[in-house]
Amino acid sequence: MKAAIIGYGKMGREIERILRERGHEIGLIVDQANAGELDAAHLAGIDVALEFTTPATAYDNIRTCLECGVAVVSGTTGWTDRLAELQELCRERGGAMFYASNYCLGVNLMFRLNRQLAALVGRVGGGYEVRIEEVHHTQKKDAPSGTAITLAEGIIENLPSKRGWVNFAPGIAHATNRVERSEDTPADRIEIRSVREGMVPGIHTVTYESEDDILELRHEIKNRRTLAQGAVVAAEFLCGKRGVYGMDDLLK
Ligand SMILES: NC(=O)c1ccc[n+]([C@@H]2O[C@H](COP(=O)([O-])OP(=O)(O)OC[C@H]3O[C@@H](n4cnc5c(N)ncnc54)[C@H](O)[C@@H]3O)[C@@H](O)[C@H]2O)c1
Structure with missing residues (x-):
């Protein structure tokens, strides 16, 4: 080639x-x-x-x-x-x-698990609220990451209570923030929190939290x-x- x-x-x-x-x-x-x-x-x-x-x-x-x-x-x-x-x-x-x-193969496996988990949560209920966090190095130009957007889209397709996402990116001057503060996130939106620190190649976490427990899907890239x-x-x-x-x- x-x-x-x-x-x-x-x-x-x-x-x-x-x-x-x-x-x-x-x-x-x-x-x-x-x-x-x-x-x-x-x-x-x-x-x-x-x-x-x-x-x-x-x-x-x-x-x-x-x-x-x-x-x-x-x-x-x-x-x-x-x-x-x-x-x-x-x-x-x-x-x-x-x-x-x-x-990354592992992230793409996570995309599949993420869609399945959203569909399961949609079926069983359980009072779970979902959020996404992505952590990347400080040179990253866009926020939220494309991976976090794909995760959010996977949830929106499978969890009827969510119809969109908002980005909560404290301290990122160039972020495409849709809301200023976490408390502003409407109930039908998934909050994506973007964190920029050090040399981190990429960490993505999807968290479902109820009053009683926390369930997480997490992927961390070790290198490029x-x-x-x-x-x-x-x-x-x-x-x-x-x-x-x-x-x-x-x-x-
Ligand atoms: N899809 C994935 O798996 C994946 C993985 C890592 C990074 N990314 C994305 O890929 C992009 C690049 O990431 P990176 O870490 O290599 O960034 P980088 O900043 O290290 O490299 C970008 C390069 O593009 C060059 N460039 C700018 N304008 C150009 C032009 N008109 N023509 C050709 N080159 C030009 C810059 O000079 C720079 O060398 C980012 O958008 C990043 O988010 C995607």
């Missing part, structure tokens, strides 16, 4: 290591300084591009790949209100695209390797395919 790396930051560098370990060729590396090289000429002969950049640049980068007929795997978070638009473009053009808010490996496996899966894919397709 001949790959392009778009975004040569923490994830891009880890992806480069995994691509080399798995015997793939890297035909192009694009970062902010040479962003102009993301064009048809430089993408010629590339099988798959792996895009991990910023919320402000992901849409245009993915669009360019699709317009140049190059399959693209993206994991950039914080921009996905426009994801459906690109998925539609991909289908129209007969291209290939893979998106996941989290490429698992994320980069998942993205490279997704690129291998996408290579030679057409269509729109996500982790559920890969795990099947």
Whole structure:
């Protein structure tokens, strides 16, 4: 497989290591300084591009790949209100695209357990209130994390009492806060609390609390390797395919 790396930051560098370990060729590396090289000429002969950049640049980068007929795997978070638009473009053009808010296998197992647990709680009742907490390093640009949003969506699809989420992110200047204080969270919204500290790669906790007990689903990433490996496996899966894919397709 001949790959392009778009975004040569923490994830891009880890992806480069995994691509080399798995015997793939890297035909192009694009970062902010040479962003102009993301064009048809430089993408010629590339099988798959792996895009991990910023919320402000992901849409245009993915669009360019699709317009140049190059399959693209993206994991950039914080921009996905426009994801459906690109998925539609991909289908129209007969291209290939893979998106996941989290490429770690364990997190994707947690996504499944989270949906099942929400459905069970919906069935049994028990007076449980649900909340989500995500903890990440201080350089993370978006809040809440894409993973926390996927967890919230999984609960909303399966727990009739919840119809949306709000982000409670104390101390995050650039957070997309929907409410200022925890007490403001309406009963039909899931509160997502975002915490930024140190070098934490990612901790996600879904908590159900009743008057009598606390039930938690918790996942902690120990390093970025698992994320980069998942993205490279997704690129291998996408290579030679057409269509729109996500982790559920890969795990099947
Ligand atoms: N889906 C997942 O599993 C997963 C895992 C980790 C990180 N992420 C997300 O991936 C993104 C990148 O994470 P990171 O930790 O590597 O961040 P990072 O800040 O270390 O790297 C981002 C890189 O993108 C570069 N960049 C900026 N504009 C660009 C442009 N126009 N073209 C090309 N490159 C450009 C920056 O210079 C930087 O090197 C974030 O949105 C993060 O939340 C997703």
